Amino acid sequence: MCVTCLKDEDLDAIKELVNIGVGRAAAMLNEITCSHIILHVPILQVIRIDELDSIGGLPRNEGAATVKIDFRGFFTGTTALIFPPESAAALVMAITGETDGQPELDAIRTETLMEVGNIFINGVMGSIGNVLGQQITYLPPVYVEDTIANIARSARFDPDERVLLANTHFYVEDINVEGIIVMILEIGSLDILLGRIAAVRGG
Amino acid sequence: MDLLPVGICIIDEGLKVRYWNTCLEEWTGMPTADMLGQDLTEHFPGLKKSGVIERIRQVLQGGAPAVFSSQIHICLIPSYFPDGTMRVQRTTLIPLNTGSEGHFNAMFVCEDVSALTEQVKSVRAMRNQTLHELEERRKAELALIAAHEDLRTYLAENTSRLRNSLNNAADDLKMIRQEMEAGDRDGVGTKLRDVIVTIESIEKRLSELNEAARERQREIRRAPPYFIPEPRDDGSTNRR
Numbered sequence: 001m002c003v004t005c006l007k008d009e010d011l012d013a014i015k016e017l018v019n020i021g022v023g024r025a026a027a028m029l030n031e032i033t034c035s036h037i038i039l040h041v042p043i044l045q046v047i048r049i050d051e052l053d054s055i056g057g058l059p060r061n062e063g064a065a066t067v068k069i070d071f072r073g074f075f076t077g078t079t080a081l082i083f084p085p086e087s088a089a090a091l092v093m094a095i096t097g098e099t100d101g102q103p104e105l106d107a108i109r110t111e112t113l114m115e116v117g118n119i120f121i122n123g124v125m126g127s128i129g130n131v132l133g134q135q136i137t138y139l140p141p142v143y144v145e146d147t148i149a150n151i152a153r154s155a156r157f158d159p160d161e162r163v164l165l166a167n168t169h170f171y172v173e174d175i176n177v178e179g180i181i182v183m184i185l186e187i188g189s190l191d192i193l194l195g196r197i198a199a200v201r202g203g
Numbered sequence: 204m205d206l207l208p209v210g211i212c213i214i215d216e217g218l219k220v221r222y223w224n225t226c227l228e229e230w231t232g233m234p235t236a237d238m239l240g241q242d243l244t245e246h247f248p249g250l251k252k253s254g255v256i257e258r259i260r261q262v263l264q265g266g267a268p269a270v271f272s273s274q275i276h277i278c279l280i281p282s283y284f285p286d287g288t289m290r291v292q293r294t295t296l297i298p299l300n301t302g303s304e305g306h307f308n309a310m311f312v313c314e315d316v317s318a319l320t321e322q323v324k325s326v327r328a329m330r331n332q333t334l335h336e337l338e339e340r341r342k343a344e345l346a347l348i349a350a351h352e353d354l355r356t357y358l359a360e361n362t363s364r365l366r367n368s369l370n371n372a373a374d375d376l377k378m379i380r381q382e383m384e385a386g387d388r389d390g391v392g393t394k395l396r397d398v399i400v401t402i403e404s405i406e407k408r409l410s411e412l413n414e415a416a417r418e419r420q421r422e423i424r425r426a427p428p429y430f431i432p433e434p435r436d437d438g439s440t441n442r443r
């Protein structure tokens with residue numbers, strides 16, 4: 001696919017799709033936390049994997065608490081939910097009603113965070129799955145503390161490969177928690193997605 | 204899968220049990236023969252809860268695997284230890300392709316995280332206790348600094364008062380000596396008595412200071428040491 005030929009209307013369509021997915025996921029998070037979620041507009045970029053380190057708006061801190069789900073097959077990529085460590089612990093404590101102790105992530109809290117990430121990411125991927133109309137093969141969710149660039153590398157993307165990066169910042173108002181949802185799509189998968197969007201539009 | 208040290212159960216889209224491994228037999232006391240073909244949610248009604256059943260159905264429709272954490276759910280398929288305590292479990296639900304287009308089974312993988320949970324709770328308690336002790340020490344240090352400052356002020360005030368009294372007594376004695384050398388002995392007795400009274404009051408004040416210092420020493424000896432075991436509610440001891 002000629003990535004430079006990606007039209008504005010294509011990007012807008014994907015942006016809308018991501019926005020719908022993130023909106024669904026935010027509604028679920030709202031239900032779990034009983035807090036208002038403020039969503040920012042998704043940012044879409046076509047970049048090389050090795051450019052991820054220098055992309056603005058993504059945490060470069062290796063301690064960022066991340067839950068990711070990889071998907072493979074005809075539709076390949078990774079979707080990750082990223083929190084600063086303090087935000088992650090505060091979120092888990094708000095959900096489980098813990099009031100005592102330090103807001104730090106331990107083995108039990110990371111497991112809870114993984115469930116939250118799992119629900120959130122499934123919400124996002126659900127809207128994409130609906131448009132694709134085909135079965136996506138998912139791997140189980142994984143918790144990692146690393147940069148998004150390293151996570152993408154570990155997902156076996158070729159460093160020279162161009163990918164679609166979609167990221168949305170959100171803020172959980174009452175508990176002062178911020179996070180980012182990031183989706184990295186292989187260009188081949190982007191092609192499939194655009195094809196399906198065109199089909200849905202009747203184009 | 205029977206040999207795995209985790210509980211494994213496979214259900215079909217009708218929620219009927221297709222597979223029930225030895226580990227789950229042992230944990231729940233429910234034999235495989237009794238479970239096969241049964242509706243899993245009838246045996247474990249907790250699975251019907253909102254927020255659980257929808258996610259099970261999503262997996263049965265081929266959605267992404269679902270994780271049910273031990274902190275939120277404790278366990279999806281409840282089982283107990285011989286002493287009656289509940290086994291804490293982390294459950295992962297994975298879609299399994301049946302080979303028939305668009306039809307999926309769901310595999311429950313239940314891991315026993317009871318020991319891990321206990322260890323984490325214990326580490327959290329130790330950490331909180333350590334932080335509490337550090338805070339107590341910090342407060343004690345601040346109190347010590349304040350007490351030290353009070354003591355310095357007290358000593359400075361008393362030393363100054365005693366020095367003034369001694370200077371006055373010395374001046375009075377010099378004056379008495381000058382008067383005696385000049386042959387003027389009138390009123391010397393009275394003046395000497397006044398000086399003696401001054402010296403006696405100095406001596407009394409010094410004795411009071413000395414007694415105050417000794418009493419403080421006795422208080423310090425009577426105070427319990429900072430790090431001694433303190434009994435806890437459960438009968439065990441905790442470091443103070």
